[in-house]
Amino acid sequence: MKTSRLQATVFLGALALAAWPGAVPAPKSDIDYEIFARLPILEGGRVKPLDSFARSALLSIRGKQSVPVDGRALSATRWLLDATFKPETADTYPAFVIDDPEVLGLLGLASGKSRYFAYWQIEPKREEVSKQAASADQQSSGRRSRFQDALLNLNNRLTLYERIKNTFMISGQGDPALELAAFTSLLPRALSAFHSNNPTDKDRRAMKALAEMLQRYQFLAQAGAFKALPPKAGAPADAWSNTGEALSNPMSGRDPHPGLASFARMGRAYRAADAAAFNAALAEHAAWIARNRPDAARAAFAEALFNKSSPFVSGMALYLTALLLIFAAWATRRADVAAAGRALAWAAFAVHTLGLLARTVLQGRPPVTNLYSSAVFVGWASAILGLVSERFHKRGFAVAGACAIGFTTLLIAHHLSASGDTLEMMRAVLDSNFWLATHVVAITIGYSSTYLAGMLGIAWVVRRHLLLKPDPETSKALASLAYGVIAFSLLFSFVGTVLGGIWADQSWGRFWGWDPKENGALLIVLWNALILHARWGGYVRERGIMLMTIFGNIIVSLSWFGVNMLGIGLHSYGFMDKAFLWLSAFCALQLALMCLGALPPRFWTEARRP
Amino acid sequence: MRRNDALSWLIDALSSLRLTLVCLILLMVLIVACTLAQVQLGTHLAVERYIRALLVWWSPEGSALRVPVFPGGGLVGGILLINLMFAQFRRLELSWRKGGLWIVHIGLALLFIGEFATALFQVESNMAIEEGQTKSYSEDYRRMELAVVDDTDKEFDDERGIPDSLLKSRREISDASLPFQLVVHAYHDNAALTRSRPGSPPSIVTAGVGGGMSFEPLPPAAGDNDQNTAVAVVEPVLKNGTSLGVFLLSNGLGAPQGFIHEGRSWKLALRLRHYQHPFSLTLKDFRHDLYPGTDIPKNFSSLVRLKDPRAGDDRDVLIYMNSPLRHDGLTFYQASFGKNDTLSILQVVRNPSWTLPYLSCALVGLGLLWHFALMLRKSLRERST
Numbered sequence: 001m002k003t004s005r006l007q008a009t010v011f012l013g014a015l016a017l018a019a020w021p022g023a024v025p026a027p028k029s030d031i032d033y034e035i036f037a038r039l040p041i042l043e044g045g046r047v048k049p050l051d052s053f054a055r056s057a058l059l060s061i062r063g064k065q066s067v068p069v070d071g072r073a074l075s076a077t078r079w080l081l082d083a084t085f086k087p088e089t090a091d092t093y094p095a096f097v098i099d100d101p102e103v104l105g106l107l108g109l110a111s112g113k114s115r116y117f118a119y120w121q122i123e124p125k126r127e128e129v130s131k132q133a134a135s136a137d138q139q140s141s142g143r144r145s146r147f148q149d150a151l152l153n154l155n156n157r158l159t160l161y162e163r164i165k166n167t168f169m170i171s172g173q174g175d176p177a178l179e180l181a182a183f184t185s186l187l188p189r190a191l192s193a194f195h196s197n198n199p200t201d202k203d204r205r206a207m208k209a210l211a212e213m214l215q216r217y218q219f220l221a222q223a224g225a226f227k228a229l230p231p232k233a234g235a236p237a238d239a240w241s242n243t244g245e246a247l248s249n250p251m252s253g254r255d256p257h258p259g260l261a262s263f264a265r266m267g268r269a270y271r272a273a274d275a276a277a278f279n280a281a282l283a284e285h286a287a288w289i290a291r292n293r294p295d296a297a298r299a300a301f302a303e304a305l306f307n308k309s310s311p312f313v314s315g316m317a318l319y320l321t322a323l324l325l326i327f328a329a330w331a332t333r334r335a336d337v338a339a340a341g342r343a344l345a346w347a348a349f350a351v352h353t354l355g356l357l358a359r360t361v362l363q364g365r366p367p368v369t370n371l372y373s374s375a376v377f378v379g380w381a382s383a384i385l386g387l388v389s390e391r392f393h394k395r396g397f398a399v400a401g402a403c404a405i406g407f408t409t410l411l412i413a414h415h416l417s418a419s420g421d422t423l424e425m426m427r428a429v430l431d432s433n434f435w436l437a438t439h440v441v442a443i444t445i446g447y448s449s450t451y452l453a454g455m456l457g458i459a460w461v462v463r464r465h466l467l468l469k470p471d472p473e474t475s476k477a478l479a480s481l482a483y484g485v486i487a488f489s490l491l492f493s494f495v496g497t498v499l500g501g502i503w504a505d506q507s508w509g510r511f512w513g514w515d516p517k518e519n520g521a522l523l524i525v526l527w528n529a530l531i532l533h534a535r536w537g538g539y540v541r542e543r544g545i546m547l548m549t550i551f552g553n554i555i556v557s558l559s560w561f562g563v564n565m566l567g568i569g570l571h572s573y574g575f576m577d578k579a580f581l582w583l584s585a586f587c588a589l590q591l592a593l594m595c596l597g598a599l600p601p602r603f604w605t606e607a608r609r610p
Numbered sequence: 611m612r613r614n615d616a617l618s619w620l621i622d623a624l625s626s627l628r629l630t631l632v633c634l635i636l637l638m639v640l641i642v643a644c645t646l647a648q649v650q651l652g653t654h655l656a657v658e659r660y661i662r663a664l665l666v667w668w669s670p671e672g673s674a675l676r677v678p679v680f681p682g683g684g685l686v687g688g689i690l691l692i693n694l695m696f697a698q699f700r701r702l703e704l705s706w707r708k709g710g711l712w713i714v715h716i717g718l719a720l721l722f723i724g725e726f727a728t729a730l731f732q733v734e735s736n737m738a739i740e741e742g743q744t745k746s747y748s749e750d751y752r753r754m755e756l757a758v759v760d761d762t763d764k765e766f767d768d769e770r771g772i773p774d775s776l777l778k779s780r781r782e783i784s785d786a787s788l789p790f791q792l793v794v795h796a797y798h799d800n801a802a803l804t805r806s807r808p809g810s811p812p813s814i815v816t817a818g819v820g821g822g823m824s825f826e827p828l829p830p831a832a833g834d835n836d837q838n839t840a841v842a843v844v845e846p847v848l849k850n851g852t853s854l855g856v857f858l859l860s861n862g863l864g865a866p867q868g869f870i871h872e873g874r875s876w877k878l879a880l881r882l883r884h885y886q887h888p889f890s891l892t893l894k895d896f897r898h899d900l901y902p903g904t905d906i907p908k909n910f911s912s913l914v915r916l917k918d919p920r921a922g923d924d925r926d927v928l929i930y931m932n933s934p935l936r937h938d939g940l941t942f943y944q945a946s947f948g949k950n951d952t953l954s955i956l957q958v959v960r961n962p963s964w965t966l967p968y969l970s971c972a973l974v975g976l977g978l979l980w981h982f983a984l985m986l987r988k989s990l991r992e993r994s995t
Contacts, residue, residue, distance in 0.1 A: 042902060042903055043903065044901075044903075044904055044906070045900075045901025045902055045903060045904040045906050045908070046901070226903075227903055238902040239902075240902065240903065392993075424906075425901045425904070425906050425908070427906060427907055432931075432932045435932070480989070484985075484986070484989070487978075487982045487985065488982070490978065491975070491978040491979065491982060494974055494975070494978065495971065495974070495975045495978075498721070498967060498970065498971035498974070498975075499971060501967055501971075502967060502968060502971065503932070505964060505967065506932050506933070506934065507931055507932045507934075507943065508943060508945075508957070509734070509934065509941055509943040509945075509957045509958075509959040509961075510728075510732075510734075510959065510961075511724070511725075511728065511961075511964065511967045512725060512728070512967075513653065513657075514641075514644060514653065514656075514657045514661055515648075515653055516645045516648060519641045519642075519644065519645045520645075522641060523638055523641055523642070526634050526637060526638050526641075527638065529634060530631060530634045530635065530638075533627060533630055533631055533634070534631055536627070537627035537628070537631070539627075539628075539631065563645070
């Protein structure tokens with residue numbers, strides 16, 4: 001087969017594979033989970049599909065997007081359905097991840113085989129957890145012990161779960177449709193009793209019953225984790241409500257929100273395992289939304305599709321496969337394997353690009369808005385840089401670097417997504433598309449290119465020790481490629497840093513405040529400038545430059561993630577705790593590679609085997 | 611000849627690339643040290659100690675000894691700037707090929723000069739206005755002043771502010787417009803102020819509310835949000851030597867203190883320094899919008915009425931995030947809020963060099979583009995031959 005045809009086949013095949021999860025219909029089931037997952041809700045200040053909320057909630061509670069129940073993985077949406085309509089069942093799912101031994105001790109649980117526990121196991125000590133968390137909350141975040149941090153974290157997750165349970169109905173209330181019927185039949189009598197001048201005993205009982213119900217609904221209005229009832233046509237677009245708010249709304253007597261009845265019927269049907277009735281109520285509600293709030297329905301549909309196709313997971317797999325193919329090509333010296341690897345890398349990049357574009361369109365913002373999206377973007381920019389650089393020196397190093405960074409950054413992003421909604425709303429000071437598009441993008445491109453240069457440095461060092469035949473020409477080509485990438489990096493990191501200063505001047509009244517994030521950015525600029533000047537003055541040659549680019553990896557990593565851990569150190573919990581260890585390990589690895597590169601030539605394989 | 615040798619050696623050294631590299635490395639070390647120190651010291655103090663200093667001092671635990679251990683940011687930055695200029699004129703020929711680098715280095719020099727100018731000339735203060743209130747002064751964040759106010763006239767307060775630097779350096783302060791001198795018995799940047807207990811040493815304070823108080827000097831507060839409680843013991847003395855009482859003044863004491871002399875009522879207060887402006891701002895409306903169903907702030911904005919009789923200004927201005935008001939060399943930013951969203955706090959900055967970074971960014975960006983584009987063309991040409 002000709003190389004170009006091989007490449008085209010690999011490229012298209014990989015794209016088709018990546019499109020599979022989005023295109024494949026959901027497995028046949030009685031209940032129409034997909035339509036339920038696509039229902040728009042308002043949470044975290046924005047309209048999103050239920051699916052997005054369910055995923056990020058389960059991710060923050062359990063650290064994964066599914067729960068194993070009876071040997072099968074329960075999707076986030078199904079978990080949410082159980083938690084909202086059948087909380088007594090959901091309470092038995094092992095949905096809480098608890099690592100801290102002291103917290104486990106407090107709960108009286110054994111850290112045996114599993115780190116996952118069910119709500120009912122924690123429930124007996126719930127009061128104790130709240131009490132301890134309240135006292136831990138008094139401490140400022142830097143001064144808390146590891147135990148206190150872990151406890152606060154658990155308390156937050158428990159609260160989130162309890163709010164979810166009290167979203168559509170009061171947890172443990174029984175049949176929601178009966179309750180709604182009782183309320184709607186009681187309301188007119190109680191209201192007329194309220195206005196009557198000489199109420200009868202029956203009237204008084206009705207008023208008392210109504211007061212009790214309204215009190216419950218006010219609790220529900222406070223507790224609900226999200227607002228599932230869109231504003232009626234004509235109401236302001238922000239005026240979403242949850243079940244409790246809609247019920248305690250004074251208008252609910254005359255003109256109740258139609259969604260109330262739909263959700264109540266869904267709840268009754270779900271509890272009775274009556275799939276047909278559930279689907280009917282669901283379809284009715286979905287149709288009402290499509291009629292009254294078509295924009296919300298569309299947005300939720302698009303985002304749910306994006307969630308389902310999970311382009312970054314496919315991208316990650318493709319990058320890794322491409323990287324392995326390129327390694328195989330180096331080992332076997334086969335041109336067709338190398339060509340296939342390159343095609344696969346382009347496919348991975350295409351999937352990555354589509355994911356990035358989809359996110360940008362969904363959010364209506366420039367690509368980088370938080371730490372999560374910075375990871376996605378750093379990988380993307382490194383990948384395009386590497387793929388383009390490959391055109392200058394066709395030896396596979398730039399592509400390998402691109403794949404390695406693409407894979408790693410998507411993996412980091414995947415772990416970062418556990419901290420919550422990745423399409424979150426921007427806080428007031430960050431709410432500026434102009435600066436997000438210029439400063440943030442320039443800075444992250446600076447990160448990407450510095451990493452790419454670092455990867456080339458690593459390739460240079462590793463080659464020296466593995467290569468059988470000396471090949472100074474390739475080494476030289478790598479060095480000149482790295483030099484070009486550093487120049488590019490200096491341009492973007494400098495412009496990005498100064499633009500950041502200008503943004504700060506616009507919003508805080510100071511150009512430069514020497515705060516940790518700014519210092520981190522400045523260090524990258526200085527380091528790149530240092531490399532270029534040292535090379536220009538002849539103080540470092542090929543090897544020196546390559547070792548310096550590896551050190552650049554450390555500097556970028558510290559200014560990207562390290563400053564977020566400042567003053568937290570080992571005291572943190574959850575992702576940042578693990579991330580701290582990974583970051584330290586990464587930096588140690590870079591230092592080790594630098595030492596390896598600094599060994600005198602007689603240690604190099606390249607020099608030993610003439 | 612000797613002198614010329616020494617001079618040319620100095621010029622060589624000052625323009626050498628080696629010096630550039632050493633300075634860059636020192637700067638990186640300083641930045642890392644400053645960043646790490648912020649955890650303990652807070653940003654302001656760490657920057658003062660590492661960056662805005664000529665030398666970094668270290669004193670061993672519990673000793674008054676101060677040893678310079680490292681060049682500070684001011685010194686390294688200054689040398690780097692000199693080095694940049696010398697190298698520019700000595701080594702870099704003026705040609706199209708090097709034009710990009712010229713522009714980059716000029717831009718960098720501007721950035722450095724801008725940062726030095728900011729360190730020297732920038733004055734930050736804040737203005738807290740309640741809705742409906744009009745203000746024509748702003749307050750410093752840290753620096754204190756002794757306010758001497760003649761409030762005999764109910765309509766108008768005649769104010770004088772004596773900066774804390776004078777309180778620290780002078781024992782006696784006189785002002786031609788005051789009928790008395792001020793004798794400063796003590797001044798501390800920060801102190802713990804407590805009610806005197808039985809057995810406390812007798813106080814020299816004879817007037818005002820400070821008689822029953824004692825104080826213990828403290829090191830200045832470290833955190834960026836911690837406020838110092840400054841204390842001054844001040845005695846107004848008439849020209850003939852008669853004392854009008856010894857006062858204990860502090861920004862930690864709320865009650866006004868004063869005395870009446872020759873039918874005029876005088877008030878003394880130690881407060882954050884006031885900066886009077888020749889114009890006034892009236893807060894008409896403060897808005898604090900949230901995203902629906904959350905407490906994530908979406909927007910903060912202050913609608914103010916700006917009145918400046920000199921410029922003939924009388925107009926409404928909306929100050930919001932990323933959109934400050936620039937007027938009369940000052941910039942007003944939306945910084946904070948309080949009192950149930952009826953109080954808006956504006957940050958007020960006077961920084962005459964605020965435009966330099968804009969210019970510098972444009973120059974360096976263009977210069978680097980120019981230079982790297984030339985290099986890329988050259989490298990592509992070499993490859994094609």
